[in-house]
Amino acid sequence: MRRTKAFIPTTKEAPNDASLPSHIFLARAGFISQVAAGLYNYMPLAKRVIKKIENIINEEMTAVGAQEVELSFVTPADLWAESGRIEKFGKELLRFKDRKNNLFVLGPTHEEMMVDLVRNRVTSYKNLPLNLYQIKTKFRDEARPRFGLMRGREFIMKDGYSFHATTADLDREFDAMEAAYKKILARLGLDFRVVEADSGAIGGSGSKELMVLADSGEDTIAVCSKCEYGANIEAAKRSKRKVIPEAPEAEFNKFLTPDTKTIEALATSFNVDPYYTVKCIAKRVVYEDESEIVLFFVRGCDNLQEVKALNATEALDIVDVTEEELAEIGLIPGFIGPLDQDKAKHVIDVDLKDAANMICGANEQDYHFIGVDLGILSDVAYFADIAEVNEGDICPHCDGELSFTKGIEVGHIFKLGTTYSEALKAEFLDENGKAQPFIMGTYGMGVSRLVAAVVEQHHDENGCKWTKATAPYMVNIMISNIKDEAQVELGEKLYGQLQESGVEVMLDDRKERFGFKMKDAELIGFPYTVIIGKELVNGSVQVYDRMTTEKLLVPADDIYTKIMELL
RNA sequence: CGGGGUGUAGCUCAGUAUGGUUAGAGUACCUGGUUUGGGACCAGGGGGCCGAAGGUUCGAGUCCUUUCACCCCGACCA
Numbered sequence: 131m132r133r134t135k136a137f138i139p140t141t142k143e144a145p146n147d148a149s150l151p152s153h154i155f156l157a158r159a160g161f162i163s164q165v166a167a168g169l170y171n172y173m174p175l176a177k178r179v180i181k182k183i184e185n186i187i188n189e190e191m192t193a194v195g196a197q198e199v200e201l202s203f204v205t206p207a208d209l210w211a212e213s214g215r216i217e218k219f220g221k222e223l224l225r226f227k228d229r230k231n232n233l234f235v236l237g238p239t240h241e242e243m244m245v246d247l248v249r250n251r252v253t254s255y256k257n258l259p260l261n262l263y264q265i266k267t268k269f270r271d272e273a274r275p276r277f278g279l280m281r282g283r284e285f286i287m288k289d290g291y292s293f294h295a296t297t298a299d300l301d302r303e304f305d306a307m308e309a310a311y312k313k314i315l316a317r318l319g320l321d322f323r324v325v326e327a328d329s330g331a332i333g334g335s336g337s338k339e340l341m342v343l344a345d346s347g348e349d350t351i352a353v354c355s356k357c358e359y360g361a362n363i364e365a366a367k368r369s370k371r372k373v374i375p376e377a378p379e380a381e382f383n384k385f386l387t388p389d390t391k392t393i394e395a396l397a398t399s400f401n402v403d404p405y406y407t408v409k410c411i412a413k414r415v416v417y418e419d420e421s422e423i424v425l426f427f428v429r430g431c432d433n434l435q436e437v438k439a440l441n442a443t444e445a446l447d448i449v450d451v452t453e454e455e456l457a458e459i460g461l462i463p464g465f466i467g468p469l470d471q472d473k474a475k476h477v478i479d480v481d482l483k484d485a486a487n488m489i490c491g492a493n494e495q496d497y498h499f500i501g502v503d504l505g506i507l508s509d510v511a512y513f514a515d516i517a518e519v520n521e522g523d524i525c526p527h528c529d530g531e532l533s534f535t536k537g538i539e540v541g542h543i544f545k546l547g548t549t550y551s552e553a554l555k556a557e558f559l560d561e562n563g564k565a566q567p568f569i570m571g572t573y574g575m576g577v578s579r580l581v582a583a584v585v586e587q588h589h590d591e592n593g594c595k596w597t598k599a600t601a602p603y604m605v606n607i608m609i610s611n612i613k614d615e616a617q618v619e620l621g622e623k624l625y626g627q628l629q630e631s632g633v634e635v636m637l638d639d640r641k642e643r644f645g646f647k648m649k650d651a652e653l654i655g656f657p658y659t660v661i662i663g664k665e666l667v668n669g670s671v672q673v674y675d676r677m678t679t680e681k682l683l684v685p686a687d688d689i690y691t692k693i694m695e696l697l
Numbered sequence: 698c699g700g701g702g703u704g705u706a707g708c709u710c711a712g713u714a715u716g717g718u719u720a721g722a723g724u725a726c727c728u729g730g731u732u733u734g735g736g737a738c739c740a741g742g743g744g745g746c747c748g749a750a751g752g753u754u755c756g757a758g759u760c761c762u763u764u765c766a767c768c769c770c771g772a773c774c775a
Contacts, residue, residue, distance in 0.1 A: 142724065142736060143709050147768050167767065215775095221698095222774080239775050273698070273773055281774085289775090337775095348774095449772090542775070574775070611733050645735030652735095664734060 131603070133638040137174050140650055150346050152585035153278030155594045159653045161581075161602075168275025168283030175654065178602040178634075179581050180286065184265050186317050186599065187288050187575065190310045196261040196290055201243045203267060207233035209242040213553045224271045236269035241550045241572060244291040248568070249556035255295040258558065258568075259303060263290030265577060279582040280538070281348070286577040294569040295560060297547075304336070304545055307573045311340050311541050318580065319597030320587060323537065325351050325360035326367075328437050336545040340575075341537025344586040351537045352519050356530025364437035367515065368523040368532065370481070375403035377487040380501035388496040391464025393430035396498065400489055404430030408482065408490035408502075410466040412456055412474075415445035423451055423459065427468045427490075428479040428517040435518035442477050442514035460493070467491035467499060471510060479517045483508055538583045539576075546570040585655075588677070594655030595676050601634075604697055606656035608638045608647050610663030617662045620671070620686060624660065627690045633697065652676065658696060660689060 138160040145164065148154040156162045161176035172180060188198065207225060210216035216223065216235075224236040237243065244262060252260060265288045275283045290307070294300040308324060315322045320342050327339040339362055341351055352366040353359070361367065378400065390396050397404045407430030415424045424443055426434050440448055453463055459473055467490035468476055482488075488502040523532045551557070551567035560566050581600075588595040596602065605628060609621040621637060628635040636656065638647050644663060651659045651674070661672040661681070671689050673682045673696070684692045 139707085139725095141708060146703090146709070149769085164767090219775090241775080270774080274769095274771090276768085287775095447773095544775075572775075613733075643733055643735085643737065645733095645737080647736090648734075649736045661734085 131636050133636055133640050136636070138654070139173070140653055148278060150277045150280065150582075150586065151589045152280065152346075152582040155585055155589060155653065155655075156278060156582070159594060159655070162279065164278075168272060168281070170279060170282060170284075175602040176581065179584075179596070179600050180577060182600055182602075183318065183577050183580050184288075186314055187265065187577070190314045190317075191263055191288075191290070194261075194306050194310045196263050196292075198264060199247070199262050200264045200266060201237070201240050201247065203237055203269075204234050205237045205240075205243055207235050209246055209554075210235055213242050213550060215242070222270045222272065224269050237266075238268055238270040239287075239574070240264070240266075240289055241291065241546075241570075242554065245550050245554045245556045245568075245570075248293055249551075249554060252293065253558050255558055255560050258293055258295045259299055261290060261292040261303065263288060263573070277346075277348075277582070279578045280586075282578065285579065288573075288575040288577055290573040292571040292573070293551075294571070295558065295566070297569055300545055300547075300569050300571050304543060304571050307543050307571070308338060311543065311573070311575065314575070315340060315342070315540070318584065318599050320540075320580075320584065322540070323351065323353060323360045323535075325353075325362050325537070326365050327362045327542065328364040328441070338543050339537075339539050340541030340543075342540050342580075342583040342587055343535055344538050344583065345536050346586050347536035347538040349537045349539050350534055352521075352523075352532045353535055354525035354528065354530040354532055357525060357528040359525050359527045359530075363518060363534070364435065366519040366532065367526040368519045369526050369529075370524070371405075372524055372529075375405050378402045378406055378489075378500075380487065382499065382501040382503070384492055384494075385498050385500050386496060387465075387498045390496075390498065396489060397430060400500065402489065406430070406488055408468060408488055408504075410468070410491060412451050412461065412463070412466065413439065413448045414451045414455070415440075415443045416447040416449060417445055421449075422475060423455065424475045424477060425461075425466060425468070425473075426477050426479075426516055427482060429481055429485075432479065432481070432517040432520065434516060438514070438516045438518075439477065442512075442516050443475075462491075462493070462495050465491040465493060465495060465497060467493050467502075468504070468507060468511065469493070469499065469502070471507070476511055477516055478504075478507070478511050478513050480513050480515050481517060483513050538579065538586060540580050540583050541573075541575040543573045544571060546572050589655075590679070592649070593653035596655045596657060597677075598657055598697070601655070601657050603634045603636045603656055604658065605633055605635045605693060606638060606651050606654075606659040607635060608651060608659050608661050608663075610644045610647070610661060612639060612641045614666075617666055620666065620689075621662050624662075624690055624693075628693065631694065633693070648674075658693065660693065662686075 140160045141158050144154040145157050162170045268287045269284050272283050292303045322342045325339050327337045350363040352361050393404050393407050393409050396407050409428050409430045411426045411434040414421050470493050484505045486503045489500050490502050492499050521534050548567040556568050557565040584600050585594050607621050609617045625637040657676050659674040669686050670683050671686050
C-alpha cells in the first residue's frame with residue numbers, strides 16, 4: 131500500500147475524551163473513530179488487525195475440532211423469555227420491534243440462539259460432542275461504556291458453545307479450550323495469565339478467565355509468587371495464615387468501650403493485632419421478590435469481598451443499609467457482634483471458624499466482648515468464604531505468597547452444565563434411550579478488546595508497538611526525501627520486492643519531512659520501518675525496530691535479505 | 698441508575714462573570730514558493746445553524762427555560 135493512497139487519518143492531538151493509551155493511540159493513529167458512546171468505526175488499519183486476530187482464532191479453533199457458524203445478530207425476544215434472561219439482562223438488551231410488531235433483541239451473547247440451533251437437530255449421544263463457534267458483533271447496552279475498544283457497547287466477540295453427553299467429556303473439552311486459548315494469546319504475542327474466576331449467577335461448575343497483564347486492566351487478579359495459581363480477586367482463595375500474631379490473653383468478659391467504633395480504634399485501645407478483632411459489614415441482600423439485612427463477619431484485618439458475599443447468600447444484589455434500618459432491629463453500628471444469632475441472618479468468614487481470643491461487638495451501645503471463642507458458634511452459625519484475599523496471603527496451592535496485578539479480561543471459559551439446555555428443553559437420547567439435557571460449555575474471547583489489549587501491553591509515549599502477529603503492516607518503507615531520486619528508486623525497488631514476497635508493506639511516499647513521517651510511523655507502530663535517507667550516500671539504510679526502538683544500519687544492497695530475516 | 702463536568706471549524710481550545718461591528722487562535726486541509734534526519738517556514742485561500750428547541754431583548758455564542766449528546770467518579774458488567 132502506498133501511503134499517499136491509504137486512508138489513515140492520523141492526528142497530532144488526541145480526542146479529549148480518551149484517557150487510556152490504547153484509546154488515544156488507536157484514535158490518533160487512524161485505526162478507529164467514535165460514532166456515539168461505546169460505538170466505533172473501524173478504519174482500514176483496525177480492520178486488518180482484527181482480521182489477523184480472527185485468523186489466528188479460526189486456525190486454533192479448527193485445530194481442536196470446533197466448527198464455525200454465524201448466527202443472526204437480531205434475535206427473537208421469545209428465546210430470551212424462554213431462558214429467563216430477558217429480565218436478568220434487563221436494560222442491557224437492546225430491544226426493538228419489527229413492522230409486524232414482533233419483539234427482537236440485538237444479541238449480547240448467543241447461548242439461547244446456539245441451543246435453539248442445536249436442539250431437535252442433534253438428538254443422539256452418538257453425535258456428541260459438538261463445538262460450534264462464531265466471531266461476530268455483539269451489542270450490550272452498557273450503563274457506562276468507556277475506554278475506547280476496551281468496553282464498548284458494540285464489540286466483536288468470538289463465542290463458542292460445546293455440547294456433551296457427560297460431565298467428564300465437558301471437562302476434557304474445557305481443558306482443550308483452555309489450551310487453545312492459551313495458544314491463541316501466545317501467538318498474538320501477549321503476556322497473559324489464566325485465572326480462576328467467579329462462576330457467579332450464571333451457575334455452572336467452573337470458570338476461568340484469560341487476563342492480559344496491563345496496568346490499565348479493569349480487573350484485579352491475585353497471583354502466586356511460586357506456582358501457577360492465579361485468580362480474579364472476586365474468586366481468589368488463600369490458605370490459613372502461617373504466621374499468626376501473638377494472641378491476647380484474656381478471660382471472656384464484657385468491656386466498656388465508648389467511642390470505639392472502628393477496628394483501628396478497637397485494636398489500638400486493646401493493643402491487639404486487628405487479626406483478633408471481628409469486623410461486621412451489614413448489608414441488605416436482595417432476592418427476586420424480597421430483601422433482608424444480613425450481617426457479614428470477617429477478621430478485622432480482612433475486608434468483605436462482595437462477589438463472594440453474593441454467592442454465599444445466593445442473592446441477586448447486595449446494597450448498603452442505613453444506621454436507621456439497623457437500629458430498627460436493635461443493632462448499633464460499631465458494636466455489632468456475632469454472638470446473638472437471632473437479630474439478623476449471619477454469614478461468618480471461614481477463617482473465623484473456631485477462632486479464639488477474639489474481640490467482638492457486644493450488640494450493646496459502647497460495649498465489646500473480649501476473650502471470645504467463636505468455637506461455640508461452629509455448629510449453629512453459617513460459615514462461608516467471604517473475605518477478600520490480601521497481598522501477602524498464602525497461596526491455596528503452595529506456600530508462595532499472593533500478590534496483586536491488573537489484568538484485561540480477554541477470554542472467559544465456562545462450564546455451563548445444563549442451565550440453558552434445561553431451560554430451553556434441549557435434550558438428546560443417551561445409550562439407554564433416555565432423554566438427557568445437553569451438558570454445555572461456553573467459551574468467549576473479546577476480539578475487539580484484544581486489539582486494545584495489544585496496545586495497552588505494547589506501547590510507549592510515541593504510539594503503538596504492534597506484535598508481529600497483530601501488525602496491520604509488517605514493514606514501512608520511509609523515503610526520507612521524496613525529491614531525492616536515489617532514495618525513491620531504492621524505496622520503490624524494495625517495495626516491489628517485498629510485495630512479491632508476500633510481505634505486508636507500506637511505502638511512505640508522501641512529500642513530507644523526515645520528522646513528520648517518522649512520528650507517524652511510530653504512532654501507527656509498524657514493527658519495522660526502513661529509513662531510506664541520509665545514510666544512502668554512504669550506501670546504507672536504517673531499520674527502525676519499533677518494539678526495541680533501536681535503529682540498525684544495513685548496507686542498502688542487503689536490505690531486502692535483512693528484512694526477510696527479521697520477519 | 699446516583700454524583701460531577703463539557704458541548705463554538707475535521708481536531709485541540711479561546712471568547713460566555715458584565716449581551717453590542719462581519720465569531721477567533723493553533724492545528725489539519727487547498728494553491729504557490731522556500732525547506733528536507735524528529736510533527737518546518739512565508740504568502741494566499743476554503744471551512745461555523747456557537748449541540749437542539751423555545752423564551753427575554755432594539756440586539757443572544759453570552760441571560761432564562763426545556764431538552765439532547767458526550768466525558769469523568771461510583772453502582773453495574775456472560
